[in-house]
Amino acid sequence: MAGRKKGAEAPAVIQAARPLRIVTWNINSVRLRLPLLADLVAALDPDVICLQETKCPDEHFPHEGAGALGFTHRAIRGMKGYNGVAILSKLPFATRDGADPDWCGKGDCRHLAVELDAPGGPVELHDFYIPAGGDIPDREKNVKFAHKLDFVAEATAWSAKRKAEGGFRRAALVGDLNIAPLEHDVWSHKQLLDVVSHTPIETQALTAMMAAGEWHDALRHFVPVDQKLYTWWSYRAADWRASDRGRRLDHVWVSPDLAGGLRSHRVLKDARGWEKASDHVPVLVEVAT
């Protein structure tokens, strides 16, 4: 106060809202791993959690457990046995009923979107679980691979349409996209070129989807492309940590107007070593909204 000229205005106090903390995690059964969700919350303190592979019909979703962790707002889309996505939030949100496609016309519970009531205004949040695609990377010999490619092609057309309508604004797209697009998103680029998740047809398709929506790769915003970055380690390794044959299958993308707000990230690798771990680990991105 001292030294201010008489009549000068006090500087406006800019209240810096806490950045939005978004987590994505392929939980591989929400009922089996509900206790691990508490460990995730303790480690990462998210505002919103996007889950994939909940493997849980809506009527059996563990609402009580999620609510007890502070996630009082929930959107779920599940089915018996397979797939399933859920958005758990401490912030209120509006649902977008009817705004989103039924991907490949299968009704298979692989996408859910909400309008989050974030500190700086609404944020459009998409939670995706792209098909894994089976073992044989050939659409003629493997209908699961064909489904994967068709799904990504539909998502690319959807992104392009949104871009033509003005583009994604204040939006994030997260989830298990089941594709590791960059050379250092896998433990051996050469050895995985013919392995589903890292074949050129898949990585090119995902890159095209990203470009069509002008999405920004939030994890690679923080981690240079020449550094290894994984979010998944197979259950079929004798010692996943020692062999470290990981892949980056889980992603956080943000629209151009949010890219400048990116503040931090964390890949919770410790979670792969938890008792009864999922093969995917939670990924956090913090973004000012």
Place this chain on the structure above:
DNA sequence: ATGGTGGCACCGCCA
């Protein structure tokens, strides 16, 4: 070169 593990459903499917 092969098979390795895990969840859920139901005795195979999917990842």
